[in-house]
Amino acid sequence: MSRIVIIGGGPAGYEAALVAAQLDADVTVVEADGAGGACVLHDCVPSKTFIASSDVVTNYRDTDEFGIHSDGLAITVDAAAVHARVKRLALAQSGDIHAKLVKAGVTLVKGTARLGEDTLGHTHRVRVRPGDGDGEYAIDAGTVLIATGATPRRLPTAVPDGERILTWRQVYDLPKLPEHLIVIGSGVTGAEFASSYLAMGVPVTLVSSRDRVMPHEDADAAMAIERVFRARGMTILNNSRADAVKRVGDGVEVTLSDGRTVTGSHALMAVGSIPNTADLGLTEYGVAVGPGGYVTVDRVSRTNVPGVYAAGDCTGVLPLASVAAMQGRIAMWHALGEAVAPLRLRTVAANVFTDPELATVGVSQDDVDSGKVPARQVMLPLAGNARAKMAGLDDGFVKLFCRPASGIVVGGVVVAPRASELIMPITMAVENHMTVNQLAHTITIYPSLTGSLAEAARQLMQHELE
Template identity: 80%
Template sequence: MSRIVIIGGGPGGYEAALVAAQLDADVTLVEADGPGGACVLTDCVPSKTFIASSEVMTGYRHNDRFGIRSGGVEATVDAVAVNERVKKLALAQSADIQDKLVKVGVDVVRGRARLGEDTLGHTHQVLIEPEGAGAYAVDASTVLLATGATPRVLPSAQPDGERILDWRQVYDLTELPSHLIVIGSGVTGAEFASAYLAMGVNVTLVSSRERVMPHEDADAAMAIERVFRERGMTILSKARADSVVNTGDGVLVTLADGRTVIGSHALMAVGAIPNTASLGLREYGVDVADGGYVTVDRVSRTNVPGIYAAGDCTGVLPLASVAAMQGRIAVWHAMGEAVAPLRLRTVSANVFTDPELATVGLSQNDVDAGKVPARQVMLPLTGNARAKMADLRDGFVKLFCRPATGQIVGGVVVAPKASELILPITMAIENNLTVDQLAHTITIYPSLSGSIAEAARQLMQHELQ
């Protein structure tokens, strides 16, 4: 029987454990925080639950334009209740994962682990340190590293859990900030800025780049930034935070150009660093890239046979869905199953702002840089009947296709629930569909998804000209 040790219980780890158990391996999963890891307990699941509460506030505030009157009663946010719900759902999800793992026979160990001594043979020694018990060693035929990442900390802006916060500490607040300064305008910063703004908080977003979410589609990022500004968010572009100080009753943020910003709280969203420093990787001979990321190939192998890695500790793409697939691929490959290498071109991603931003496949930057020839169309949602009914004034669908064949190679959606609308485009790319095939697909009328088929029809018309 194969002995597999998985270090880290996030999506990359627990999904791999489930697959390994189904293939009759002897599986040990070591996780310090609990099944689901940081993704479930402090990161992805809590943040999206928090955002769900903000969406309720957004709908409440804009009822008047639908002819719904609230009787002059203003909705308020109970921060304690919101955060209790966040934590409760996270723990419930973790418990569900624990039940699944135990049911299929995975040995779940609460604690930490690292690679042991490099010994001869076809096994790898793993040193396991259970919480509250003595350490012991296990010899495994396969080791999967899935230890995730931790919020990056600036020396001049140390989170204290009171006024200066990282994104794992916001759920301990007993009241909403009166003025939240968000440092960092990437995906995490933009999501929290959007959510707190919807809850009625005065938000200042500090962006070191020209626009928010600089690594996302430019048209999409600018559309969302426009919404932010229209709703009252202050965005400081080309501004870099030099320091953040807790003044006792607030925070003082000093920018690189000498300007200062005063708020009640600061949220640090300046990236993450991989949790690989204490795994004994270099001593064992595992290649580690700059920044501490574990180097892997498309089937999750490191340079050491029998040692694999998955998820945020690899730096491949910081998405729970990618981590889970990397973990599954690692186990399938290790156990001799047929496996297709990871294909990032078919991976869809979503930013949970309001509206959402979803992307898949070829990007606008790829086209503009001439890396890949493509035709494109961008269709605003303002002409969509369902969007008019819902009074959606922002958003669009963008499609990319091959110039000669019309094969769909990329897409962008900015809309409420773009995370759901991106699926048909993802499926089209995965299955090599053309704009003709998508254009001939009958969609429900009225529906937002109808704009995806309409965009395909417009590309088909261009093809015929």
């Protein structure tokens, strides 16, 4: 029986463990926090649960248009109740994953691990340090998977204190909502939290070092969401870099690189993550580590050391739970001799959980504009969609890219409520090399937002027929 040790129990680790157990391997997962890792306990699951609470508030906005009157009653948000629900659901999800792993026959160890000394033969010695204080012990395994994730990046001039200067993992310990939140960083994480707090009635200032929010996302989509943010009252400081954040009395003061200062009650640091690879003994063992501390892997999750794999945020491939999980599965399929296709990032869908959401898959607008990928495109505002009119949706659009001659769908963008669900038909089209003709001939529900996807395909099909 193959013996496998997985260091880290997040999406990469626990999904890999389930695959390996299914293939009759002897699997041990070493995880410090609990099943699901930081993703489930501190990052993705908590943040999306928090966003779900803000969505409830959003549903009460502008109800007079629908003939629904609240008689002037104000909507209040109980921060303690919101945070308690966030933590409760995170623990419940972790418990579900733990139960699934145990049922599959996986051995779970609460603690930390590192690569040990080199051994004879085709095994790797892993040093395990249990969290209960018991002595360190070794496990010799044929395959090791490094799946240790990442941690919020901390700036020396803006050290989080858990009270006023916060990482996104610390916001759920606040006794009440901030009076004025300053969000440092306008990437995906910063935009999501800025959107959520704004929906909950918190004045928000978003500090962006670039000329628009979410600079790495589709420009049309990012600008559409920025317009929504501004229309709802968010203050956005573009081309503004934060040099330092310090506590001043009962608030914070943010100093920008041009000398300006911004004051608020709390500051949320959303300036990226760093991989958790420092204490794993990788360099001593000969495992290649690239710039920033990310483990270097190929498209089947192999490191340069035979039998040692890595997956998830510690590799820096693409910081998505879905990608981490697939990297972990691919690693086990490959290690255990199963037929496996290398990771294909071109078919990975990604979503930003702002309001409205922003979902993308396949080629980007930059790819097309630069000439890197030849494609035709169409963009349809949701305002022309019957279901959108009924729901009072004025913002958002769908965009579709296809090959110029064949009409094969190669990418798309959706800005809309639940764009994370609406992107799925485009993802399936990209994955299965469908043409706009095939998409256009697919009958959609009327009225529905998906109708705009078919309409976009019909417009591209018309171009193809000309």
